[in-house]
Amino acid sequence: MVDAATKILVVSSDKDDLNRLKRAVKLATFDALPSATGAAALKAFDVEKSIGFVIIGKGLSDVKIATLSKDLRELAKDKNRHIYIIMVTEDAKWNGMLGALSAGVDDFIAEPYDDETLVARIEVGTDILDGLEHGASRFERHNLVAELMEEHKFLIEMVELLDFVDNRLETGLPRAVTEWCLSAAFLIDFDVHVAKETVYIDRFLESVARTQADWFTDISRESFKTLQEQHTLLEKLAVGLKEELAKYIKIRAELEPILAAVSKLELSMQIGDRDDELEISLANVWAKVQGYYSKRRRLIAGLRKSIKGYVEFIPEHFRLEEEMFFPFSMKYLSEDDMGMLAGEFKRIEERAGLDRIKNEKKKIRKMSGLLKNANIRELKATAETL
DSSP states (O other): OOOTTTTEEESSOOOHHHHHHHHHHHHOOEEEEEESHHHHHHHHHHHOOTTEEEEEEEEESSHHHHHHHHHHHHHHHTTTOOOOOEOOOOOEEEEEEHHHHHTTOEEEESOOOHHHHHHHHHHHHHHHHHHTTTTTTTTOOOOOHHHHHHHHHHHHHHHOOOOHHHHHTTTTOHHHHHHHHHHHHHHHIIIIIIHHHHHHHHHHHHHHHHHHHHHHHHHHHGHHHHHHHHHHHHHHHHHHHHHHHHHHHHHHHHHHHHHHHHHHHHHHHHTTOHHHHHHHHHHHHHHHHHHHHHHHHHHHHHHHHHHHHHHHHHHHHHHHHHIIHHHTTTTTTOOOHHHHHHHHHHHHHHHHHHHHHHHHHHHHHHHHHHTTTTTHHHHHHHHHOO
């Protein structure tokens, strides 16, 4: 644990709230260093090297809290020190929480709360701060989060492959490449990754309900609707992309009868059909060619729109999870929670096929490497063997 000499800086312009925070810090067996303003808090953190923990209470506006959090975080970085910030909030809405997380807040206590709840959050924070002090990353201490983030890397590579597909749509792309993208992307993304994240989020919400019952009762799942709505949108984008890719693959088959008609037309010209019959045949074939390419253009436009939506959405969604949600959620998941999730993750992978997942990941890496050379012939040959 963090050394008992570590002081906890408590910041509040409300005298009663400040005394309450000091009492909770004492219950957690730490010394409290009170401060009534953001400026005084910054000065105290700068001077007192034993401060690694800050609790921001009532009385400061959201703007001042955000500014103080950013300034404390930057000062800690300049001083090569670790810091952990808890914010007391009366309005625990996810959009507001996102802003606070972006500013550098690590955790929240929502009004109304009791001393025991705050002490429990202090204990979690000191444990994490202790890990940082000794060089243990939060992600290293939670293997399942590291696993989800590793899958993010594979999906980003799939995004790059889809971007390559988008750039080749007009000139034509081998069917083997598009079919492989279709199967690989959706195995890793929806058969595995989204299924894992769904059970992860559900378990996190259950843990929040247990840890801060009053907060969770008041705001329910609305606090995290931004993240949940993004998963719903991701699924919608992926389903649309899958449908458009399937249409693009299918239309290739419609070219075969047209090519057969052209071959027949060439044969008719060789045996000397009458000019009027040849003209009619040419007109019919030309109408089929025009119809095919008109439909193909519409399909390409639809597919390009789907790819663009998916490719632009994924990186920002992953950034939100990696920079904000994962670090925050890990503070509420116990070892028992992580054990349960490990079992769920294993069952999800077994349903999708462990060997299949392993092979697809290898193929993604191989295809991604080939993209750097943009060798379409080699890409086609590789896709056909996948």
